[in-house]
Amino acid sequence: MSLRARVALLAAVCVAAAVALVSIGAYLTVYQRLYQQVDDTLVGRASSLVNDPTVVGSRGEKIPTYFFRLSDIQFDIINGDGDSLLPEPVTRPPIGNDELQVAARRSTQSIRTDTRTDSRVLAVPYRIGTASGSGATAALVIAQPLKPTKDTLANLAIVLIVIGGAGIVLAALAGTAVARGSLRPVQRLTQATERVARTGDLRPIPVSGDDELARLTLSFNAMLGAVAEAQEHQRRLVTDAGHELRTPLTSLRTNLELLLAAEAPNAPSLSEKDKKEINADVRAQLDELTQLIGDLVELSREDATQIVWEPVDLGDVVEQALDRARRRAADLHFDVVVQPWRLIGDAGSLERAVLNLLDNAIKFSPPAGTVQVRLGPTGDGFAVLQVADQGPGIKDEDLPRVFDRFYRSSEARTLPGSGLGLAIVKQAALRHGGEVLAGHAPEGGAVFTLRLPGVPA
Known part of the structure; x- marks a missing residue:
């Protein structure tokens, strides 16, 4: 029925x-x-x-x-x-x-x-x-x-039966009319669901009125918008990943073809200097591919909600990330002030986000420069981690897009990287109920602020 x-x-x-x-x-x-x-x-x-x-x-x-x-x-x-x-x-x-x-x-x-x-x-x-x-x-x-x-009494019974029967018939007709009018939005939702399943068309459904069914339609439209946005993000991710992979793969293929051509009979041989340069270039391209694939895997891990939530000491996470960063940049000085801060989250995801901020500061810092790291509470249930460098800073037109996937400023395109590090930081911050901001450091470099909820340890 x-x-x-x-x-x-x-x-x-x-x-x-x-x-x-x-x-x-x-x-x-x-x-x-x-x-x-x-x-x-x-x-x-x-x-x-x-x-x-x-x-x-x-x-x-x-x-x-x-x-x-x-x-x-x-x-x-x-x-x-x-x-x-x-x-x-x-x-x-x-x-x-x-x-x-x-x-x-x-x-x-x-x-x-x-x-x-x-x-x-x-x-x-x-x-x-x-x-x-x-x-x-x-x-x-x-x-x-x-x-x-x-x-x-018999006449009264007949009158009551006739009037009652007429009332029941009218109630059934009125119920049918009310049901037909009230369930029209449900029919539109059903047709829209069938249309989405059949064609993949995610256009919103027209909304009329302000009752519960209208709110249900608005919720369904919000779901369609979220699905459309997820599809657009996926499409952009695939497109951008393909674009970023094309450059190192092309360079890698060219170098390998050059090495293979030099090994062919009667082909001119390469000098030792040229071989060393090609080998170094191949290793650099492989490192870039490895980093890009690792970042893509990290993003997919953040998108899938399979994260182990547990008590985490953010101070320990920062210290572990600093140990890894110091090994990568032995010529830089790290000015660190860290206060204990505890929260519920994923230690691995937070460490990757902090390490990405440190790697970004290392990348743009001048030789023998200083990277400033500060972690402390703000008094409103949040703690702030600030990572500042002494590099050229971020242009004002680049600030709104530095956390977009695969976005790289004109200065960053000449440096190693995939354009996914800061996107991973943003995703980890949002997953833990916080936010991340980019700005200008007082010394003239860039400063990134990671704000996370928790309690003092």
Whole structure:
């Protein structure tokens, strides 16, 4: 069953239940009220008959003349044996054991429904007068047919059934219309999902209204935007990686072809100096390829969320990265001030990010220059790691793009590197809930600031 059909059925069932409860309540209320009116009428007439002083004589009994004016109900006066005491024959009401009990003074009153004649029967004690002035015990029995009452109740039931049925039908139609209108955004989402699965088209879905379904559409559009952005990042990564790999591979191929050509028969041989230069160039290209592939692997590792989160001492991470950086740049001086700082994260990812910042400072620092490293809390739940060099600095137009993948300024293109080191730093910072900024150092070089949350150790 479709969701639209379920909504329509739910509306119809709810209205049917409400109509049924109201109808049953109304029917029972009217039923009780009508039967109570019948009983009240019988009691009132019985009281009038008992208290009527006008009598006529017949065989010594004194019977109120009011009895003979009863035309719409059946009546009789009976003794304890059930015999009629009226002087003239009348259409007798049903006589049963309850009425005999009243006539014999063993019961003060009885009222019941006689199913054989479909009437309501009332019996009350009655004392009839005689010529000698004494009174005999008897019972006044009056009965009123229930057919008018039942006809009224039957008409009421028909009216309730017709109105209730019409209400249920209208509720089903209204539920169908509401479901069709309310589920239209869901249909658009379904069609969009099928379109994305079929064609890969990530265009957003038009949004109308401000209800929950509209917010669901906005969330779906945000998801489509995130998927489109991820696809664009992937496309740019593949394109940029292919572009960066092309240069070292071309140079490597040229050098290898030159070496192979020199080994061919009758080919001019290369001098030792040329061979050394070619071998050095090949080793440099292999190092560049190795670094580029390592950076790509690191980026893919950062993109995949399989990182081991554990308590990390950022001070220890910085010291370990400094040990590796000092071995790479023995001629540089490192001015280091590190305060303990702990956070939850991945020690390997953080060490790679710090090492990339140090490698970038080493790359642009002049010989015998100084790289300044500072780590300390800022007082707002974050710690700041600053790495500053004494190099040429970063141009203002390059500052917004230094953390982009494969971006290299005009000055950096002549130096070794893949253009992925700072992108790895940015990704690690964002993964740990921090940020990284680039700026100008007071000494004229570049300064990179890595801001990470945590607590003092």
